[in-house]
Amino acid sequence: MTSRRFWRRSGATGWALSAPATLAVIGFLLIPIGAVIAGTFMDPRGVFAPYISYFNSGFRTTVLFRTLQIAAITTIISLIFGFMTAYVVSRAPGKLKSLLIVAAVFPLLTGVVVRAFAWLIILGRNGILNQTLLGLGITSEPLEMLYTQGAVIIGMVYLFVPLMVLSLVGVLENIPKDVLQASSSLGASPLATFWQVLLPLAVPGLIVGAVLVFTGSFTAYATPQLLGGERQTVLATLLHQRAMVSFDWVGASTIAAIMTVITITIVLAMSHIARRINPMAT
Amino acid sequence: MSDRPHPFLIVVAGLVYLFLMLPLVIVVGAALSDTTYLTFPPQGLSLRWFENIFEISAFRRTIVTSLQIAFLGTMIALLIGIPAAYALNRFRIELPKWLGTLFVLPILVPEIVFGFALLKSFTVGTGAPIFLSLLIGHTLIVLPYVVRVISASLASFDFSVEEAAISLGSAPVKTFFTIVLPNIRAGVIAAFILAFITSLNDVSVSLFLTGPGISTLPIQILAHVEQFFDPTVASVSVLLMFLTVAVMAVVERTLGLTFLAK
Known part of the structure; x- marks a missing residue:
């Protein structure tokens, strides 16, 4: 005993x-x-040799900055539309709210390949969008929409908006209604309440959502591969290409290290900031 | 502030939902088309592209592999994840805080980096079979979901009930199975489903862990799309969507759908 x-x-x-x-x-x-x-760091050419050769390559630094740019734009667009949508969902009456949540969960549970493929059908040279534009006589020849940065960003926003909506609905529901009512009964316009009361209270949640979307789009593979192709090479597709096509293990490892360090740094820095803004957050 | 959001916001939300749903509707339409190329709206309805999935042996094989890996990986993750989640909650004071963080790591580090590292250090390093590597990779990427969902379930469990059973003479292990496990049943089901779907849809880890004769369905879809532009992939996608709907229906029956949003 x-x-x-x-x-x-x-x-x-x-x-x-x-x-x-x-x-x-x-x-x-x-x-x-x-x-x-x-x-x-054990390269025979020197301790930092793989990194020096990475950053000496114009192509590879371009890939790094393109990846960061795509992730940043995706995050900003997802934040704006995700926040507005989450606000509407959080204020919707019971039944409709569950339906809207289910409608956001469904795409999330549908695989990334399927969701990227959907945009391949839409944006392709003979895709639906081009057929529609030609049919309506808006353009005289098909537009090249695929394999552009825009196509990758659309695919990524499509991937991450549901995630943003779902994580923000929870945050917005936790904001007491009394606070908003107090604001309006003290004379604030709905717009002022939105900007000056609701938004600041939602900032910790927005940071969490932004980190999820940024790191997710920074490391995504299938979407940039299908919608961006070689012309829009990002770190993830470059890593795969280096490792599995060129068998350049050192190059691939260097990319892996860069991706890991950037991702972990962002997660740690942002969760630190989120905690400082809101001591209640865990 | 009135409870009703500004009309502008309602319009934006409506458009966002249209943006979310329309592509999936288009995939369904394209899958039903009778043409040999991808088109929408479908021209002539037919199910022949669904038959085609099973005529292509690579699809048949990868569907089986994907289901095997997803099932086995999820079961192993539950087997090691449930005790871990239990320990994290039951021995919160005794165990260090970093242990909880450790179990989140597989979704914190970039998945594609994990896949590559597993290939380089484990598969190539030890000569382990591809299937085993794939299984280990999938077990680890679903582990965080299992630990998180089970932990959330255990957070609302009153451990004094377990304490009572033990002080009345029930053996600790038996108590776990008769008292604790039935109380977190819903969490276990949710964890299973979430893990299974995550594994089934995974691309980034499987990408590196495929070899002669072994591949997963999403990787096969990627390879097929890059070579052919026929509705077969649309049909596979619809099949996967049906699977998702079926799973969501099961969740709805057992737990209520808002459970997934937590």
Whole structure:
């Protein structure tokens, strides 16, 4: 009895129960990724040689900045439309609200390949949009919409708006209605209440949503591959191409290291900021 | 402020939902077309592209592989994730905080980096079979969902009930299965479904872990799209959507759909 009590109190049971999952994450995720990153610093040409050659390549720096740009634009568009939509959803009456939430969940559960493929049908040279534009006589020849940065951004916004809507609905519902009523009963116009009361209260949620969307679009593969092709190479597609087509493992590892560092930095920095703005957030 | 949002916002929200739904409707339409090229609205309805899925052996094979990996990966993730989530909640004070963060890592690090690292350090490094690597990769990417959903379930569980059973003489392991597990049943179902769908749809990890004869459905779809532009892929997409609808119906029956939004 005494030994069992000791066993249950000491936390040893806790360690034992979480051991399989802990070891799996350490052994199959932390160590392999650590090994990939460490490997980039053991190049015979010098410690930082892979990074120097990465940033000396005009093409590869362009890819890095293009990826950051696409992720930033996607995040901003998703924030704007996601926030407005989430606001409407959070104020919708019960039945309609559940329906709207389901309608946002459904695309999320549909795979990324399917969702990118849908835009391939729409934006293609003989796609629906071109057929419509030609049919209406708006253009005389099909527009080249595929394999542009715009196509990639549309595909990414399509991917991430539902995520933004869903994470913001929760945040907006947690804002007490009394606060908004107080604002309007003290004479603020609906617009002023929106900008000066609702928006500041939603900032921590907006930051969380923005981090999700930014890191998601920064590392997405299928959408830029299908809608952007080689002309819109991003870090993820470059990593795959380096590793599986060129068998340039050092180059691929360098890209992997750059992606990991940028992603982790953004997540840590933004969660720090979110916590400072709202001490209540966990 | 009145409860009703500004009409402008309602219009924007309506357009956003149209933007979300229309592409999926178009995929369904294209799948039903009788033509050999992708078109919308469908010209002549037919189901022949659905038959075509099963005539292409690569699709048949990858559907089976994807279902196997998703099922096995999810089961293993539940097997190691449920005890971990239980430990995190039951021994919150005794266990360090970073342990909780550790289980989130697989969705924190870029998936494509994880896939590449697993290939380079594990598959190539140890000569492990592709199927095993694929299974390990999928188990790890669904683990965070399992731990999170089960933890959320356990957060509302009153551990003093378990304490009572044990002090009345029930063995700890038996208590877990008779008292704790039935109380978090809904969470386990939700975790299973979320993990299964996540695994089934995964691209970035599977991308590197395919080899001769072994590939997953999303990777096969990607390869097919890059070579052919026929409605087969639209049909596969519709099949996957039906699967999603079926799963959502099961969730609705057992838990209510708002559960997914949490």
